[in-house]
Amino acid sequence: MLLLDTRLLIVTILFFGVIFTDYLRNKKLPLLSNKIFSLMLYLTAVNLIFNVLKIYSIVHVDQVTPPVSRFCNQVFYITLILVVVALYWYVEILGNQQKRAKGKKILKRMLPFGLSLILILTGSLDFYADDNQIYASGSMATAFELTVLFYALLIIRSTYKLKDTIAKENRLAILGGMVLLIASSVVQFFNLGLLLSSVAVTLMILFIYLSFENPKEYVDEATGSFNKRAFHLMLDEKKEADKPLILISVVIDDLNRIQAMVGHDNTNHVLEVIGAKMNGIFLTINPFLEKCMEPHVKISRRQRRKIADHGFLSSVYHTRSNVMTYLTEMPLCYIEDQLQALSEAIREPITYDGFTLAVKAHIDVIFTEVYRNQESCDEIYDMMNYMATHNETSQETNLHFLDEQVMARKQRYSTIETILREAICDDGFTIVYQPIFHADTNRFLSAEALVRLTDTQTVGFISPEEFIPIAEKKGMIMELGEIVFEKVCAFARAQNLPERGIKYIEVNLSGIQCVHPDLPNQLTAIMNKYDIAPGFINLEITETALVESGEMLQENMKRLRSMGCSFSMDDFGTGYSNLSRMAEVVYDLVKLDKSLIWPCFCEDNHKANAILESVIRMLSQLNVNIVAEGVETAEMADYLNNHGVTYLQGYYYSKPIGETDYLTFLNEADGLARKTISGFDHSISSATGLAP
Numbered sequence: 001m002l003l004l005d006t007r008l009l010i011v012t013i014l015f016f017g018v019i020f021t022d023y024l025r026n027k028k029l030p031l032l033s034n035k036i037f038s039l040m041l042y043l044t045a046v047n048l049i050f051n052v053l054k055i056y057s058i059v060h061v062d063q064v065t066p067p068v069s070r071f072c073n074q075v076f077y078i079t080l081i082l083v084v085v086a087l088y089w090y091v092e093i094l095g096n097q098q099k100r101a102k103g104k105k106i107l108k109r110m111l112p113f114g115l116s117l118i119l120i121l122t123g124s125l126d127f128y129a130d131d132n133q134i135y136a137s138g139s140m141a142t143a144f145e146l147t148v149l150f151y152a153l154l155i156i157r158s159t160y161k162l163k164d165t166i167a168k169e170n171r172l173a174i175l176g177g178m179v180l181l182i183a184s185s186v187v188q189f190f191n192l193g194l195l196l197s198s199v200a201v202t203l204m205i206l207f208i209y210l211s212f213e214n215p216k217e218y219v220d221e222a223t224g225s226f227n228k229r230a231f232h233l234m235l236d237e238k239k240e241a242d243k244p245l246i247l248i249s250v251v252i253d254d255l256n257r258i259q260a261m262v263g264h265d266n267t268n269h270v271l272e273v274i275g276a277k278m279n280g281i282f283l284t285i286n287p288f289l290e291k292c293m294e295p296h297v298k299i300s301r302r303q304r305r306k307i308a309d310h311g312f313l314s315s316v317y318h319t320r321s322n323v324m325t326y327l328t329e330m331p332l333c334y335i336e337d338q339l340q341a342l343s344e345a346i347r348e349p350i351t352y353d354g355f356t357l358a359v360k361a362h363i364d365v366i367f368t369e370v371y372r373n374q375e376s377c378d379e380i381y382d383m384m385n386y387m388a389t390h391n392e393t394s395q396e397t398n399l400h401f402l403d404e405q406v407m408a409r410k411q412r413y414s415t416i417e418t419i420l421r422e423a424i425c426d427d428g429f430t431i432v433y434q435p436i437f438h439a440d441t442n443r444f445l446s447a448e449a450l451v452r453l454t455d456t457q458t459v460g461f462i463s464p465e466e467f468i469p470i471a472e473k474k475g476m477i478m479e480l481g482e483i484v485f486e487k488v489c490a491f492a493r494a495q496n497l498p499e500r501g502i503k504y505i506e507v508n509l510s511g512i513q514c515v516h517p518d519l520p521n522q523l524t525a526i527m528n529k530y531d532i533a534p535g536f537i538n539l540e541i542t543e544t545a546l547v548e549s550g551e552m553l554q555e556n557m558k559r560l561r562s563m564g565c566s567f568s569m570d571d572f573g574t575g576y577s578n579l580s581r582m583a584e585v586v587y588d589l590v591k592l593d594k595s596l597i598w599p600c601f602c603e604d605n606h607k608a609n610a611i612l613e614s615v616i617r618m619l620s621q622l623n624v625n626i627v628a629e630g631v632e633t634a635e636m637a638d639y640l641n642n643h644g645v646t647y648l649q650g651y652y653y654s655k656p657i658g659e660t661d662y663l664t665f666l667n668e669a670d671g672l673a674r675k676t677i678s679g680f681d682h683s684i685s686s687a688t689g690l691a692p
């Protein structure tokens with residue numbers, strides 16, 4: 001018949017064995033708390049081994065000499081106490097966001113352990129086994145019990161004290177384990193039998209492992225690298241420890257194209273291959289590092305260990321859908337060669353499973369040194385995102401380093417974001433109108449509404465070409481679009497534009513607005529509010545948005561069109577014209593972009609003319625009206641009109657002008673009879689003082 005202790009122990013060992021093997025097999029995040037947890041697992045493994053040896057030595061007193069038996073007991077006690085002490089540090093580090101304690105604090109916390117170590121090494125121990133249990137007593141056993149109890153209470157106190165920073169399930173696991181441990185200690189203290197503490201500690205560790213220290217929590221299944229959460233934790237820890245880091249991100253610039261080509265799963269595979277390339281390149285220690293490792297080179301033991309640990313300290317993380325980031329503590333001069341190698345490696349096509357895929361990717365390099373004075377890691381993460389979305393690979397280079405210029409650009413970007421937020425709350429936008437000349441009637445029957453920011457103090461004039469993309473990226477475009485639309489409708493109603501003969505006003509829609517399910521309701525409500533007939537509104541959608549967006553856009557267009565709104569395809573000639581798609585989407589106007597028109601008026605314009613003329617012919621056959629943008633001279637106006645473009649917009653007629661100027665412009669234009677385009681009287685636009 002086995003002892004009760006032995007039976008319990010066997011179950012625990014089996015259980016622990018399974019989890020420990022699983023743990024060893026998985027990739028581990030080199031986070032301080034994780035390292036301590038690893039240490040706890042190893043100590044527990046040693047403790048369990050010595051628990052077996054100890055029981056053996058007690059049961060077979062005749063075969064084991066007393067010093068050996070005493071040694072087994074001592075190791076058993078010490079490792080168990082160490083597990084509890086490590087757990088205490090673990091809780092402290094978890095609660096203090098991976099911050100390490102220093103000097104005196106460490107000494108204070110380790111003093112009880114030191115005392116009990118002396119008692120365990122020198123104290124007395126009596127033990128015997130009866131049929132069912134093992135009994136132990138003496139100063140060694142008492143010291144052990146008291147120390148465990150002491151640290152258990154400290155752990156409970158810390159868990160309570162740091163309750164805001166330790167997740168609830170983590171706290172419950174730790175507290176549950178401590179209650180078990182204290183209960184078993186109390187039982188043992190009075191009973192002197194039933195050595196439960198080892199079982200209790202092991203169970204608690206297993207529980208922690210299962211609930212939140214499972215390494216899989218930090219691994220991104222899709223790519224096999226560490227995930228974003230792991231990245232944040234790691235960054236926090238290094239930042240707390242005030243360590244300069246380098247973040248090297250490989251950013252895939254054309255993820256959407258790759259996804260469309262090879263599907264979602266294979267895209268993950270592409271990221272995985274990139275991660276492997278990064279790991280492969282950075283794990284080869286360069287000649288300089290190898291030199292550092294030679295024994296005669298004088299570097300501190302800490303530095304030497306750091307270099308040797310290079311592989312351990314550096315890991316690849318999947319930080320954004322299209323970004324793999326490598327984090328290292330190595331100074332830049334140590335890894336320059338590898339960066340060059342990586343830059344070349346990512347230019348090469350990726351081959352796997354019979355696929356060969358050219359991937360457009362660039363590398364962003366960020367030094368955390370720059371953020372010394374910043375409070376949190378958010379700033380770093382923000383910069384990563386900024387660089388990932390604003391840099392691209394080019395012929396010259398695919399390597400981008402964080403420098404003063406990037407910082408300044410990012411600063412401007414953030415400032416504009418703030419200005420936009422304020423403008424949305426404080427009515428900081430105005431609308432200007434650019435009259436559109438209808439050559440068939442010789443009148444300015446329509447206009448394009450263009451938004452302006454009134455704040456020109458903070459960073460000077462900001463073009464909508466700069467702030468619209470920011471509003472899109474920062475989730476403000478729906479509100480901004482609503483403001484623009486409301487201002488246009490309010491102005492049209494207040495000045496009775498339809499009664500003045502204006503047929504319609506063109507309002508720009510951003511690609512994001514177009515596919516927003518609320519768009520039709522939002523626009524309808526405003527038109528109703530100002531009693532504007534939907535036929536008075538022409539919505540401009542860029543060619544790129546038309547090509548890229550799917551069913552939602554069609555649905556929105558259908559609803560708005562059924563009410564009477566018309567549509568323009570804006571910036572025609574700048575996107576990747578998908579001609580078959582063009583035939584599917586119904587629109588009333590096509591606006592030729594300046595880039596199609598201007599080259600016709602340069603030297604060597606043969607090809608440009610041929611292109612423009614055939615585009616005009618094709619569009620005429622599709623029965624859509626054509627508007628030419630960027631008409632700057634009489635020559636352009638004549639040429640376009642002669643080729644059948646009847647609607648003309650550009651500085652030749654008028655720059656975009658404010659409400660009052662626009663009304664003046666209309667009044668004066670109305671009074672003038674113009675028979676030909678070149679006969680257009682410039683005195684009108686000069687009357688507004690705004691014409692070129």
Ligand code: C2E
Pocket residue numbers: 434449450451463464465468484508509510570571629630631632649650651652656
């Ligand atoms: P867009 O829709 O292509 O607007 C035409 C742009 O060309 C305007 O620039 C206009 O001022 C400029 N332009 C017009 N005629 C000429 C010319 O003869 N020569 C030259 N060089 N330029 C001319 P703006 O107002 O700076 O707007 C830039 C872009 O910002 C617009 O391009 C449009 O994409 C966007 N945008 C402007 N207002 C809004 C808006 O309310 N909502 C949205 N979503 N986008 C807007």
Ligand code: CA
Pocket residue numbers: 448508540570
């Ligand atoms: Ca436009």
Ligand code: CA
Pocket residue numbers: 570571591593629
């Ligand atoms: Ca345009």
